[in-house]
Amino acid sequence: xxxxxxxxxxxxxxxxxxxxxxxxxxxxxxxxxxxxxxxxxxxxxxxxxxxxxxxxxxxxxxxxxxxxxxxxxxxxxxxxxxxxxxxxxxxxxxxxxxxxxxxxxxxxxxxxxxxxxxxxxxxxxxxxxxxxxxxxxxxxxxxxxxxxxxxxxxxxxxxxxxxxxxxxxxxxxxxxxxxxxxxxxxxxxxxxxxxxxxxxxxxxxxxxxxxxxxxxxxxxxxxxxxxxxxxxxxxxxxxxxxxxxxxxxxxxxxxxxxxxxxxxxxxxxxxxxxxxxxxxxxxxxxxxxxxxxxxxxxxxxxxxxxxxxxxxxxxxxxxxxxxxxxxxxxxxxxxxxxxxxxxxxxxxxxxxxxxxxxxxxxxxxxxxxxxxxxxxxxxxxxxxxxxxxxxxxxxxxxxxxxxxxxxxxxxxxxxxxxxxxxxxxxxxxxxxxxxxxx
Ligand code: GLY
Numbered sequence: 001x002x003x004x005x006x007x008x009x010x011x012x013x014x015x016x017x018x019x020x021x022x023x024x025x026x027x028x029x030x031x032x033x034x035x036x037x038x039x040x041x042x043x044x045x046x047x048x049x050x051x052x053x054x055x056x057x058x059x060x061x062x063x064x065x066x067x068x069x070x071x072x073x074x075x076x077x078x079x080x081x082x083x084x085x086x087x088x089x090x091x092x093x094x095x096x097x098x099x100x101x102x103x104x105x106x107x108x109x110x111x112x113x114x115x116x117x118x119x120x121x122x123x124x125x126x127x128x129x130x131x132x133x134x135x136x137x138x139x140x141x142x143x144x145x146x147x148x149x150x151x152x153x154x155x156x157x158x159x160x161x162x163x164x165x166x167x168x169x170x171x172x173x174x175x176x177x178x179x180x181x182x183x184x185x186x187x188x189x190x191x192x193x194x195x196x197x198x199x200x201x202x203x204x205x206x207x208x209x210x211x212x213x214x215x216x217x218x219x220x221x222x223x224x225x226x227x228x229x230x231x232x233x234x235x236x237x238x239x240x241x242x243x244x245x246x247x248x249x250x251x252x253x254x255x256x257x258x259x260x261x262x263x264x265x266x267x268x269x270x271x272x273x274x275x276x277x278x279x280x281x282x283x284x285x286x287x288x289x290x291x292x293x294x295x296x297x298x299x300x301x302x303x304x305x306x307x308x309x310x311x312x313x314x315x316x317x318x319x320x321x322x323x324x325x326x327x328x329x330x331x332x333x334x335x336x337x338x339x340x341x342x343x344x345x346x347x348x349x350x351x352x353x354x355x356x357x358x359x360x361x362x363x364x365x366x367x368x369x370x371x372x373x374x375x376x377x378x379x380x381x382x383x384x385x386x387x388x389x390x391x392x393x394x395x396x397x398x399x400x401x402x403x404x405x406x407x408x409x410x411x412x413x414x415x416x417x418x419x420x421x422x423x424x425x426x427x428x429x430x431x432x433x434x435x436x437x438x
Contacts, residue, residue: 001312004028004059004088005042006049006079007070010337010368010388011297013037014304015068017368018311025312028062030055036379037369049074052082059088066091066315069273072294076102076149080273089319090272093293097264097271101293104145104187111288114263118256118279118288121190128173131188135165135172141191144171145290148181152230155290157191161228192289194282194436195244195429198234198299199253201277202314203261204323205270209314210254212240212306212328214299215429220344222419229344230385233336233420235396236302240328243396243426244433245281253279253286260291272318283436301368301390302333334399334421335390337370340381341413347383353412355379355387365406366390386414396421 001024005016008031016038019025027042030049038044043062047054050073059067067083069075069092078095092098099106111119121138124147125131135142142165146154156162156171168188175186197215201208216234220226237243241250257277264271276292276299304311308327317323340347353372360367371384389406393399400421407416419425 001066002026002028002062002064003312004030004062004064004067005038005070006030006055006067006074008032008035008038008049008371009070009297010370010385011295011300012070013368013370014300015070015295016041018304018307019068022310022312028058028064030058033373033382034375035369035372036374037367039374050077052077052079055079056082056086056088059083060086064088066319068092068315070294072098072101072149072292075293091315091318092273093271094269096268098293099268100260100264100271100275100291102149103147104290105147105185107291108187108189110260110263110267114259114266116256116259116263118252118286120192120287122187124185124187125172126176126185128169128176131172131186132169134188135169138190141165142168143189143191144168144175145187145189146175146181147183147185147187150181152228154181159191192280192282192287194280194287195433196278196280196289197242197245198296199250199257199277199279200296200299200303201254201257201275202318202323202326203271203273203275204318204321205265205272206261206321207323208254208258208261208275209323209326210257211303211326212236213242213245213250214296214302215242216296216299217417217420222417227344229339231296231298231337232339232417233334234298234302235334235399235421236332237396238330238332238394244429249281249286253277256286256288270321281433283438298335298337298388301335301366301388303328305366305390305392306331306333331392331394332396332399333390333392334396334403335388336403336407336416336420337385337388338407338410338414338416339385340383341415343383343385347381349380349382351381351413352378353381353386353410353414356409359409360389360406363406363409364391364402381412381414396426397423
């Protein structure tokens with residue numbers, strides 16, 4: 001089967017690896033720069049994944065049977081609408097159904113309209129004064145969210161990026177005045193307190209097949225300090241749960257996602273693709289923080305190496321609407337991202353890094369390349385994350401030890417979080433939840 005993967009990063013490298021496990025796959029890719037991992041296993045074209053006419057033309061030229069869309073930005077622009085119109089089957093939501101990520105007001109209104117559990121107190125505003133009055137009356141810490149996509153940089157939380165509700169009110173004005181995320185509007189939400197986790201699922205419009213739960217580490221530095229990043233690493237456990245999250249809470253989270261998929265179907269049509277639920281376990285149970293209309297990055301790299309079911313069969317099930325579930329190996333995983341010094345925000349791009357893939361492989365670790373560019377047999381960094389290392393083990397602790405040891409085989413002006421997946425950090429999470437749940 002001819003499969004086109006759209007996107008450039010480690011998530012897309014992991015999707016490509018999963019697709020070629022089926023020996024019938026002929027792999028094509030569109031990426032904005034030369035990812036060495038994707039380049040060596042696909043026939044590729046260097047082009048922006050947001051250039052929809054070029055992607056559609058390439059898909060038709062190569063007569064691809066199926067396109068899999070990695071990132072959210074082309075989904076918002078209607079890449080699936082364009083490909084489907086041209087006769088190419090897609091794993092990825094249409095621009096209407098991707099609104100579950102690309103329009104945060106749509107998402108919260110859907111929860112309210114369809115009485116889906118796990119939502120938060122919220123209100124949508126187009127007027128900064130009205131929003132300010134609401135924040136004053138509400139009296140508790142709030143979260144300010146631009147309605148549209150902001151590349152992970154728009155959401156600000158009182159007590160984290162914002163000092164207090166007064167600062168939140170100034171930020172609301174900035175979001176509305178500058179039309180941040182493409183809308184002159186804002187969503188104000190209550191601040192949820194607890195531990196965050198990710199539930200990803202394959203979705204065929206009606207049925208969902210959940211994957212092992214993962215916890216990401218968004219803060220740049222050890223001890224959850226420093227600025228928010230795209231994700232510095234993540235772990236998953238042998239039973240598909242997390243050390244602080246039991247089956248009951250996982251099942252409740254999946255139920256929330258099932259309710260959402262049904263509501264999207266009733267409201268705008270069938271959602272087909274990968275769905276990423278960012279949850280927080282609070283003292284009142286799971287709360288939905290946000291959805292992404294795609295795989296997580298790094299979370300895709302935790303689950304895809306464990307997939308037992310043929311990934312291409314799953315993709316065909318998504319397209320045909322007869323998804324039959326997905327089985328995963330019962331191993332723990334730890335993923336550590338290697339990023340340029342200065343990331344996020346101040347990294348100097350175009351630095352050479354050396355990756356000893358042979359040694360990494362000998363140490364039972366997988367490599368997924370991210371925002372790097374291959375030129376003249378060298379690998380150059382950009383200002384974003386460089387590569388992810390993923391190890392699998394019988395325990396999280398074992399996977400962490402293997403993964404950490406593999407980091408020595410990457411040379412360059414880079415850093416990573418040594419504490420991702422360590423028992424000290426996981427104990428902290430368990431204790432935090434025990435305190436909250438009482
Ligand atoms: N792990 C964060 C994201 O995929 O957006």
